[in-house]
Amino acid sequence: MATIPRTARLVAVETKLFLREPAAVFFTIMLPVGLLLALGLSIPDFRKPDPLLGGQRPVDAQFPALMVLLSVMMLALSLLPTTLVTYRERGMLRRMSTTPVRPSSLLAAQLVIHVGVAVAATTLTLGLGHLALDMPAPPAFWMFAGVFVLGSTTLFAIGLCLAAVTPNSRVVQGAGAAVLFPLLFLGGMWLPRQVMPEVLRRISDFTPSGAFGQGLTDALAGQAPQPLHLAVLAGWAVVAGLMAARLFRWQ
């Protein structure tokens, strides 16, 4: 079957289209990497050991973990749903169903691209952090990779759910922002989790972003992620995945 080359072709063209959107490249790659480097290099406090982080410097684990979280959340909750809803709105999924290629291939291609960009942004964040800020390489690489895969699955499932329940591209952008910003906050983007009031941190524990952010931080610091956070991520992934599968419309 020629299915594999066809899908590869689709991925290649859709990747080009992704890279032609300056905003997409900026928010998912340049912003997280740039923030880490710019703030990490210019603000000395980020390079001082912090007792609240077990004596680690913020740039060792927490800051890069949050930048990975930022990139994945932008991709999963904003860019992917907007692209999919726009494609549906423009009749492209329907148009594709008249060709030998199923519209689900287009969805799969988009997922591959967005996950690929998340991996690339993460690699750049960790790699440049290592070179410029003397960030240690993840001491337990597979643990980090495991948390990354689980958390990304969860966020992309929520993104697909958003694409499934929103009728048009204007609504999906609004809904995406309405989900994205509270989740970024609860993930500790503005107020790190260790200085959050106790009750807020407990709420954050049960959100996908809080659990993912802390899991990534733990894994980058060489500690095992908390079972609670892994369970929270898995739970959200199952619920959102099932909802997306049930509710997604092709036209």
Place this chain on the structure above:
Amino acid sequence: MAIITVDNLHKTYGTRVAVEDVSFSVEEGEIFGVVGRNGAGKTTTVECVAGLRTPTSGTIRVEADLKQQVGVQLQDCSLPDKIRVGEALSLYASFYSRPADWRALLEETGLDPRTAFAKLSGGQRQRLSIALALVGNPKIAILDELTTGLDPQARRDTWELIERIRDRGVTMILVTHFMEEVERLCDRVAVISAGRVLAVDTPEGLIARAGGEQRLTFRTREPVDGLRALPDVSSVTTSTDGIPAQPGRRGRAATADDAVEVVVIGTGGLLPAVMSVLPASLMSDLHVERTTLDDAFLALTGEPADQPAA
């Protein structure tokens, strides 16, 4: 040999009936028109043929692989803003097992392969959309409203493209509400109104059905209601009915002298009959023509073809 056969197609959306009862067959190599007002059920009918919708009842037989050998151009379908013409064509070509040469198709559309979709004009998008419907080298192409919204030059360019494709032996179903398009391109037409087929015939056949009628156009200030009673008269329309009395003369109906443009369609001695009621001295701009396809459509459906549904 019929390449497409539609028998008693019926389609409802919830409680709304989109297609009541439609039957027709399309012969291999012909351009088959599906005409009717907006909302008559044309798009639903061809989308059922294309396999995009499932009929509520009735049967559709298509002598071709629906995915590989049927090319479809849909209404309201666009591409990503940033995709370039050449990329779209080569990508869609890669979907098919025996695609057409997309570079040759590109040349026929006259488009620049580097232009992004968002930068194309309406006519250019339409030509790209047709090319995408043909890039799989289909036996059958289904083209829905292919010239709606185009300016006259773009429309003529599109027609020329369709004629070149016809010459390659592609069978085409053309959904349209332009009678000029039907007359120029279609071998046969199905006239659909309120979800039913009123007639399937050649354009000439449809005109003949309208009775080889004559059409009398003139301007007058006199009341014309009396004309309707004449035995040879089949219809009387005036510019005050909101119907353009003659193609090409739109917008000239209302003039300072408040004379009204009148179109009388009828048979036999139409002119002497009308003049027996309305003397020539009370008419101006008088001329007589044979029936057009527009008139035939009007006679069949009781509605002008290019009036949008209310």
